[in-house]
Amino acid sequence: MIFFTDTYISVIRKQDGMYITEDITTVPVFPASWLTVEQNRKNTITRLRKDPSVIFVLEEHDGLCKESAVLEDGFEMTISIRPEGEPAASITVFYENNAVCKKTFALEAEENAHQFLQSFLGEVMCLLRAIDRRDYYYVDDDCPFFEEDDPVFSPSLYDVCRMLDEAGYQCEEIQAVDLIHTPCLFVHENDIVLVGS
Helix, strand or coil: HHHHHHCCEEEEECCCEEEEEEEECCCCCCCCCCCCCCCCHHHHHHHHHHHHEEEEEECCCCCCEEEEEEEEHHHHEEEECCCCCCCCEEEEEEECCEEEEEEEEECCCCCHHHHHHHHHHHHHHHHHHHHHHHCCCCCCCCCCCCCCCCCCCCCCHHHHHHHHHHHHEEEEECCCCCCCCCCCCCCCCCCEEECCC
16 A cells, blocks of 8 residues: 655645645756755755644655654654554554553555545544644543643623622622523622623
C-alpha cells in the first residue's frame, strides 16, 4: 500500500484557527532551476519543518512515518503511519510525558490508501481541535496521570434569581410575555438592579 509519493509532501497545519491538510508539491516547477528533484524535496521539507503553522510533516523513513508535536497545556501527540503491516496507523496523546490516549487504525480491505490516510488525518485533526478547546473526551477513563478540571458552573437566569433570594436580597420578578425565565429586580445597597438575558 502506498501512502506517500515523491512528488508531494503532506502536512497538517493550523491556518486561521483551523486545522487543515495540504499536499505541498516537491517537484521543481521552473525548468531552468538548478535544483535537482532530491534537493528541492529536501529544501521544501526543511522549510515546512521551520514553519510555525505546520504541526506535522508526513515524511516516510525506512517504511515508517512517525512524527511528534508539542502542543499546548503540557500535551504532546505522536502519530505513525506504516505502508506495510498492522496497525496501519496510530495516534498517541501524552500529557506531561504520560500516555493518556492511544488509538490504532487498521486498513480495511475495501479501503484504498488515499481514503484511509484522509480518514486517519481527519481523526488527528479532531483530537487537535479537542486539545485546543480543552475537551478531554479522548482521555482514557482509567488514566492515573490526568485529572480533568471540574466544569465551570454557568448559572441560568433562574439560578441567579434563586441565589439572590437565598442570599437575602430584596427580589421581585418582572412578568414578561414569551420568556421562559422572567427577569428580576433586586436591591443592592442604594441601587435597583435588573437581572435578565
